[in-house]
Amino acid sequence: xxxxxxxxAQTAPRLGDLEVNFARHHELLAExxxxxxxxxxxxxxxxxxxxxxxxxxxxxxxxDDPRLAELxxxxxxxxxxxxxxxxxxxxxxFIVAALLEDGAIQHVHRKIHLPTYGMFxxxxxxxxxxxxxxxPSRLGVGIGLAVxxxxxxxxxxxxxxxxxxxxxxxxxxxxxxxxxxxxxVGLGTATSWxxxxxxxxxxxxxxxxxxxRVGVDESLSFWGGSEVIGPTGATVxxxxxxxxxxxxxxxxxxxxxxERIALPLLRDERPELVVxxxxxxxxxxxxxxxxxxxxxxxxxxxxxxxxx
Amino acid sequence: xxDDRTAAAxxxxxxxxxxxxxxxxxxxxxxxxxxxxxxxxxxxxxxxRKAIAAFVRGQLKQAxxxxxxxxxSGGIDSALVAYLVTEAIGAERLxxxxxxxxxxxxxxRGDAEAVVSxxxxxxELVGISAMVDGYxxxxxxxxxxxxxxxxxxxxxxxxxxxxxxxAVLYDRSVSWRGLVVGTGNKTESLIGYTTLFGDxxxxxxxxxDLYKSQVRQLSAAIGVPEAIIRKAPSADLWxxxxxxxxxxxxxxxxxRLLFWRVDKRRSTEELVAKGFDPAMIERVDRMVxxxxxxxxxxxxxxLGPRTAGVDYLYPRRRPGSSARP
Numbered sequence: 025x026x027x028x029x030x031x032x033a034q035t036a037p038r039l040g041d042l043e044v045n046f047a048r049h050h051e052l053l054a055e056x057x058x059x060x061x062x063x064x065x066x067x068x069x070x071x072x073x074x075x076x077x078x079x080x081x082x083x084x085x086x087x088d089d090p091r092l093a094e095l096x097x098x099x100x101x102x103x104x105x106x107x108x109x110x111x112x113x114x115x116x117x118f119i120v121a122a123l124l125e126d127g128a129i130q131h132v133h134r135k136i137h138l139p140t141y142g143m144f145x146x147x148x149x150x151x152x153x154x155x156x157x158x159x160p161s162r163l164g165v166g167i168g169l170a171v172x173x174x175x176x177x178x179x180x181x182x183x184x185x186x187x188x189x190x191x192x193x194x195x196x197x198x199x200x201x202x203x204x205x206x207x208x209v210g211l212g213t214a215t216s217w218x219x220x221x222x223x224x225x226x227x228x229x230x231x232x233x234x235x236x237r238v239g240v241d242e243s244l245s246f247w248g249g250s251e252v253i254g255p256t257g258a259t260v261x262x263x264x265x266x267x268x269x270x271x272x273x274x275x276x277x278x279x280x281x282x283e284r285i286a287l288p289l290l291r292d293e294r295p296e297l298v299v300x301x302x303x304x305x306x307x308x309x310x311x312x313x314x315x316x317x318x319x320x321x322x323x324x325x326x327x328x329x330x331x332x
Numbered sequence: 333x334x335d336d337r338t339a340a341a342x343x344x345x346x347x348x349x350x351x352x353x354x355x356x357x358x359x360x361x362x363x364x365x366x367x368x369x370x371x372x373x374x375x376x377x378x379x380x381r382k383a384i385a386a387f388v389r390g391q392l393k394q395a396x397x398x399x400x401x402x403x404x405s406g407g408i409d410s411a412l413v414a415y416l417v418t419e420a421i422g423a424e425r426l427x428x429x430x431x432x433x434x435x436x437x438x439x440x441r442g443d444a445e446a447v448v449s450x451x452x453x454x455x456e457l458v459g460i461s462a463m464v465d466g467y468x469x470x471x472x473x474x475x476x477x478x479x480x481x482x483x484x485x486x487x488x489x490x491x492x493x494x495x496x497x498x499a500v501l502y503d504r505s506v507s508w509r510g511l512v513v514g515t516g517n518k519t520e521s522l523i524g525y526t527t528l529f530g531d532x533x534x535x536x537x538x539x540x541d542l543y544k545s546q547v548r549q550l551s552a553a554i555g556v557p558e559a560i561i562r563k564a565p566s567a568d569l570w571x572x573x574x575x576x577x578x579x580x581x582x583x584x585x586x587x588r589l590l591f592w593r594v595d596k597r598r599s600t601e602e603l604v605a606k607g608f609d610p611a612m613i614e615r616v617d618r619m620v621x622x623x624x625x626x627x628x629x630x631x632x633x634x635l636g637p638r639t640a641g642v643d644y645l646y647p648r649r650r651p652g653s654s655a656r657p
Contacts, residue, residue, distance in 0.1 A: 036390070038651075039394065039647055039649065039650060040647065040650040040651050041650075041651045043651075044651075075647055076647070077645040077646055077647060078644065078645045078646050079646060079647065079650055200383055203375035203376055203379055203380050203383070204372070204374070204375060204376075205374040205375055205376050206374075207376065209379075210375075210376025210378060210379035211376070211379050211383075238386065239386070239390055240386060240387050240389075240390025240391060240393075240394065241647065242647055242648060245383050245386050245387045245390065247383070265379065265382065266382045266383060266385075266386045
């Protein structure tokens with residue numbers, strides 16, 4: 025198998041400016057194509073910028089928007105992951121990542137987990153997606169799309185891998201914070217993300233492609249540091265923090281087979297057991313079933329007694 | 333507990349990231365530490381400089397500006413910001429304005445000049461004595477503020493001076509075509525040691541999330557003159573004033589307390605267990621709570637269907653909002 029050349033478009037989107045951002049996507053797609061890339065990945069909300077607030081409704085795109093069709097048309101012989109605000113027919117707004125291939129929108133992933141705590145306020149402005157699916161791609165392997173916070177939930181990479189993804193793509197707008205010197209790379213956010221991505225790549229024996237934006241929206245500085253991690257958990261490439269750029273990475277997809285033969289973790293997963301236990305938990309948390317392992321006096325859900 | 337120790341500057345147990353806190357330990361010529369850096373507050377100054385440079389460039393770009401202006405007092409905060417802005421956009425795009433009052437310390441002026449000559453940025457001297465005296469009066473002659481203003485306490489005068497400096501900076505913002513860069517640090521913002529619409533007024537602030545100790549660490553890393561790092565911080569509102577004597581505690585201990593209280597969400601019991609004095613905890617808590625209003629945009633009475641800051645929420649800049657055509 026030919027190595028797949030992945031282009032990481034670590035861009036700094038212009039907040040709320042569709043025209044500028046679409047133009048930049050076209051430029052970078054062309055540049056990546058010239059450099060021989062087979063997969064081009066743009067960051068979360070690369071077409072709109074992140075901190076939109078009430079602008080979200082103004083930059084939202086219907087999936088039949090001609091600007092999307094035009095961008096898709098620029099992917100003949102290419103795969104690209106782009107991200108924007110989707111407005112559904114019933115006027116819900118979603119943060120989405122879309123796989124564009126050979127001129128068409130192949131798949132749209134609506135962000136499942138919308139952080140609404142601390143510095144984040146996404147649920148106020150957006151609806152959460154309800155579907156996680158891996159999709160076949162022209163690259164010959166399944167692709168799993170996820171957006172930023174989706175990867176802070178274990179189930180996301182696991183479901184995508186079990187559904188057939190061999191490349192997990194996470195597009196992010198992760199704001200940098202915590203400069204404590206005790207952090208591995210001088211930035212708390214980066215340290216956490218790097219830990220997660222290596223663990224997911226290893227546990228799902230898949231490639232993890234992480235594209236995080238740079239630039240500034242209001243108080244937030246996005247730290248970049250996009251990466252490709254191989255199915256052994258080893259780093260294939262890491263982009264610099266805070267610098268804009270289009271970075272080319274060659275990934276040997278045959279590594280997935282090698283690793284899955286040597287370390288058949290996915291083969292040995294027990295989805296039937298997991299789903300059984302999840303069903304039990306859901307029933308117990310809803311108070312619909314007794315919890316045999318809970319302390320006396322525990323409320324539905326937590327197994328420990330609530331203090332009086 | 334090991335995280336309660338206070339380390340000498342630049343020598344935290346975790347080691348540095350190699351951008352040269354001077355003399356590995358920050359020891360100055362006299363052999364004394366240049367500043368005290370509590371271990372848990374040590375930051376990666378390389379990453380900080382990169383993040384701040386990106387922030388400064390991003391703010392200007394979003395607003396459609398290419399230049400910046402700031403008030404340079406001769407103190408460490410504004411000196412550091414001058415270095416950071418220069419690193420981000422180049423000295424030729426920075427204007428530093430020195431705005432002394434007649435009673436301001438001449439040494440401050442000298443320190444400010446040292447920064448400007450080191451950086452090679454534009455500088456202007458705009459004295460504020462006539463403006464301040466014009467209001468409060470001087471030599472027993474009342475000003476526009478009336479006879480009672482002659483008796484105004486230093487705090488009133490100090491606040492007024494800070495607001496005159498703000499007025500000058502915002503005027504120079506127009507003539508220089510640059511955004512006003514804030515220089516207030518996190519420590520003074522949290523305890524409210526700022527003048528509302530005075531020194532806290534700015535278009536953006538690159539150091540407002542850094543404690544004073546971290547300002548010192550970053551200043552040493554970026555090359556702020558040692559004399560500025562070493563001297564006692566002062567609002568210079570009256571001769572001999574220093575922050576620490578006025579507040580009654582040192583910056584390193586105050587920074588540590590604020591860090592554990594605010595950033596790490598420790599309870600009073602947990603702070604006491606860490607060795608903090610209960611009376612100091614109580615006093616600092618009061619200061620922080622009492623200054624909440626200074627850190628927020630004033631509330632607007634909610635009367636209409638859509639109200640700025642309540643349910644009309646837009647980023648400060650968006651397409652079409654550029655200040656320049």
